[in-house]
Amino acid sequence: MQPLIIPPAKTKFIVITGGVISGLGKGVAAAAIGKLLSSNGKIIPMKLDGYLNVDPGTMNPLEHGEVFVLDDKGEVDMDFGHYERFLGINCKSKWNLTMGKVFDFVRQKERRGDYLGKTVQFIPHVTNAIKEKIFEVANEEDADIMMIEVGGTVGDLENELYIEAVRQLKNAVGEKNIAYIHMTYVPIPGNVKEQKSKPTQQSVNLLRQRGIQPDIIIGRCAQLLDDSIKERISIFCDVPKEAVITGLDVDNVYRIPLVFRDEGILTILNRKLQLLAPEKMEQWEYLVHQMDHAEKEITLAICGKYTKLEDSYASVIEAIRHASAHLGVKTKVKWIETTEIENGNVSPAHALEGIDAMIVPGGFGSRGIEGKIRAIQYAREHGIPYLGLCYGMQLATIEYARSMCNMPNANTTEVNPVTPYPIIDLLPEQNGITEKGATMRLGGHDVLVKAGTHAEKMFGPLTRLRFRHRYEVNPTFISELEKKGLVFSGKAPEREIMQIMELPTEKHPFFMGTQAHPELSSRLEQPSPFFVELIRSASHRKK
Ligand code: GLN
Numbered sequence: 001m002q003p004l005i006i007p008p009a010k011t012k013f014i015v016i017t018g019g020v021i022s023g024l025g026k027g028v029a030a031a032a033i034g035k036l037l038s039s040n041g042k043i044i045p046m047k048l049d050g051y052l053n054v055d056p057g058t059m060n061p062l063e064h065g066e067v068f069v070l071d072d073k074g075e076v077d078m079d080f081g082h083y084e085r086f087l088g089i090n091c092k093s094k095w096n097l098t099m100g101k102v103f104d105f106v107r108q109k110e111r112r113g114d115y116l117g118k119t120v121q122f123i124p125h126v127t128n129a130i131k132e133k134i135f136e137v138a139n140e141e142d143a144d145i146m147m148i149e150v151g152g153t154v155g156d157l158e159n160e161l162y163i164e165a166v167r168q169l170k171n172a173v174g175e176k177n178i179a180y181i182h183m184t185y186v187p188i189p190g191n192v193k194e195q196k197s198k199p200t201q202q203s204v205n206l207l208r209q210r211g212i213q214p215d216i217i218i219g220r221c222a223q224l225l226d227d228s229i230k231e232r233i234s235i236f237c238d239v240p241k242e243a244v245i246t247g248l249d250v251d252n253v254y255r256i257p258l259v260f261r262d263e264g265i266l267t268i269l270n271r272k273l274q275l276l277a278p279e280k281m282e283q284w285e286y287l288v289h290q291m292d293h294a295e296k297e298i299t300l301a302i303c304g305k306y307t308k309l310e311d312s313y314a315s316v317i318e319a320i321r322h323a324s325a326h327l328g329v330k331t332k333v334k335w336i337e338t339t340e341i342e343n344g345n346v347s348p349a350h351a352l353e354g355i356d357a358m359i360v361p362g363g364f365g366s367r368g369i370e371g372k373i374r375a376i377q378y379a380r381e382h383g384i385p386y387l388g389l390c391y392g393m394q395l396a397t398i399e400y401a402r403s404m405c406n407m408p409n410a411n412t413t414e415v416n417p418v419t420p421y422p423i424i425d426l427l428p429e430q431n432g433i434t435e436k437g438a439t440m441r442l443g444g445h446d447v448l449v450k451a452g453t454h455a456e457k458m459f460g461p462l463t464r465l466r467f468r469h470r471y472e473v474n475p476t477f478i479s480e481l482e483k484k485g486l487v488f489s490g491k492a493p494e495r496e497i498m499q500i501m502e503l504p505t506e507k508h509p510f511f512m513g514t515q516a517h518p519e520l521s522s523r524l525e526q527p528s529p530f531f532v533e534l535i536r537s538a539s540h541r542k543k
Contacts, residue, residue, distance in 0.1 A: 006172075007138035007146075012273045013178040015166045016149045017212070019203025020185040024220045025256075027079030029183055029247060030149045031086035032256040035284070036266060038087060039277040041144030045083040046095045046137060047076075048130070048166075049151040050158030054100040055093070066314045069468045069520055073443030079149065081315050085322075085523050086257070090444075094140075097133050099158065105129050122161055130165035131172060145273075154182075154206045167211045179272045182207055182214035183247060186221040186229065195221060195229040197236065204237040214239060215272055216265065220247035224263075243268045254288050254321075254524055257281065287325045287524055294330040298356040298538045303336045303375045304363060316361050316389065319522035323531035329539050338371030348378035357385040357510075357538035360392030362468070362517060366415040373399045380503070385510035385537040387530055390469055393501055393513025394424045397473055397481065405484045407477075414471050423481075425474040427497070440470050445492060447499045447516070453489035454512065455500045458529040463490075465499065465516030472515065473498040490514065510537035 014033065018026045027047070034043045053059060056067050057075030068080045074093020083091055106129050110120050118125075138146050150166060152159040170178050184200040200219055207214060217239055219225050225233075225246040234241040245263040250256060260266075261279065269275060300320060302313060317333065324331040334355065340346050352358065358379045360372050372392075376399045379386040388396040394412055401410035401423045409416075412424030433439045447463050449455045473481075475496055478488065485507065490500025503511040510533060522528035 005132050005135040005139065007135045008142060011138045011143050011173070011177070012145045012275070013169060013173055014145060014147050014181060014269070014273075015169065015178065015212075016147065016181045016183060017154055017163065017166075017207060017214075018150070018152070018183045019154045019206065020199045022153055024183050024185055024247065025253075026149055026183050027077075027082045028086075028253050028256055029181075029218060029260075030079075030147045031082040032253075032260055033181070033265065033269070034083065034145070034147045035086040035257045036261055036279055036281070037145055037269065037275065037277075039280045040275050041277075042141060043087055043089075043145045043147060044095065044137060044141045044143040045080075045087070045091065045147040045149065046097065046134060047079050047149045047151065048159075048162040049077055049096065049098045050156060050162065051098055052100045052103070053098060054104065055096070055098065066312050067468070068315065069442055069466050069517065071444035071464075071466060071521075075442065075468075077151075078314055081318065081520070082253075083147075084521075085318055086254075088523050088525055092137075094133075094137055097130065099161075102126060102129055102133070102161075105133070123164060126161050127165040127168060130162060131168060134165075134169070145275075154203060154210070160210075163207075163210050163212070176272070176274065179215045179269060180212055181216045181218060182212075183218045183220065186219040186225060188222055195223070195225060197229050197232045200233055201236045216243045216245060216268055218245045218247040218260075220249070222249045224248060240268075252288065252291055252321075254284070254291065254325075258285060258288060283525055290328050291321065291325045291330075294324065294328050296328070296539060296542070297330040297332060298535065298542050299332045299334055299354055300357045300359065300535070300538065301334045301336050301352060301355045301375075302359050302361060303338045303372050304361050304368070313361055315517070315519040315522070316359065319519035319528050319531045320359075320535070322522050322524050322527035323535045325524065326527050326532060327535055327539060329535055331535060336375065338368040338375060340371065341374050342368055342371030348374045351375065352378055352382075352384065355384060356542050357387070357534050359387045359389065359534070360395060361519075362390035362392065364391070364414070369395060369415060373402075377403060380508065380511060383509055383541070385534050385541065386508075386512070387510075387534045388501075388513030389519065390467075390515060390517055393515050394471060394473070396511075396513045397486070397501060398423050400484070400486050401477065401481060404486075405480055412471055421477070422474055423477050424471050426470060427472050430470045440468050442468055444521075445499075445516075447490040448493050449500070450487070450489045450491075453487055454502050454505060454510075454533075455489035458533060459490075464521075465514065465518055466520040467516050469515060473501075509541060510534055 055075045066078045071090045076096040150162045184203045230244040233244045401407040407421040410421035410423045411419035488498045501513040518528040518530045
């Protein structure tokens, strides 16, 4: 058997597992810890997912939450959104390992003859493959700290191989180079009204049965963990009391690093991993303060079809928060289910009453789109600041063609392949593609910005945005749309793909669309100008 790749000697590993229930926010916790440690050098997050899909790109956002798209074209778990937003880095698709990828890799090795003569087994071959992938990333990135988040909860069959692989890591990298953090749930049952440690004890037992003794336990709880419960968890789970940290329920996830810090997590991690750099959280703290204390409030409508599950628009919500924090504005989001407008149950005027700004986010297919188009028309005609994201730009273009260019029934061929005015049409390179996995126009692309436009004021002559689409503004109709006053202010350098669209400021205070998903590259400390300008304009209008 080939010797295992060895990670750089300097790399420290922090492994995060979860227990008791899913949805405790391990991804946010990992990102928050990474942020607190970020003055210690290069922090690289990795997420290990148990499912057999190669990536989440083909999953329904209702089931799995939003698909996060990376600059390198990778379609990855939405936890990568937290990593990027907290750490301010561009993650890579290799950092999201799925069992689909692991088995692909092992099978390729087996066919190549790498295991010749051997019976290929879960242990050691699959677990070695997992470690190899982790070490490969550590080496390629020359990481100072690897944050490794194991998906799911301890005891899930589909994650057992990851748990076993991260257990083996300790021997491979040395005890002083690795810290294990286990995140659990501390309930406060309604009738007893006190914090309960039993689920944590049981979950830590499951972890210890698998050979992992946690160094830190984060107990997710509605209140700060009190002294007595920390004591109990410390005794039963064999960790120092100071290593029991509250994972407080907060309505602002950006407060989490500050909560962890105040609970003393850095003392434990610095001691265990011999880290020395002091934390640098001033700007972060200032922005969190801005979020929690903004006085001016605006209401922003998001018109979509997945509005029942906010996770499917997670990045849009975060981008709104980032921009609001920078402007010192509190933005209340109102979800508008456009099927209701489409069915005639509510009028756009009624649905958009009291709204200061509107977003139509990305989407696919035909459900609710006529309702979205009517809402966009209302926003355009009534000067409501509007931002269209991907599908939202395509639909705004269709609305403009119908209302202003005398093209009745203009549409996208995604919805109506025989429309007389195919304003939005398939990208030529998409013709003939039948496979659905990772075949859209994906990832980061440069955008050339037109001089003299609003976009130029926001970005200068060139910017880079992230994409995930199959359709585009049909080049045949561009000059007609432009003649009637629509401005295409951003284009792809390699070909005339329209990337940003706007109405001149004398016609509308803020009406913009982009074929991109700027929400994916917005960070708390570096908000997306699209969202900043939308909210700034809404806030002026409200005055
Ligand atoms: N359905 C549209 C397309 O494929 C928009 C995609 C999106 O909003 N992400 O081009």
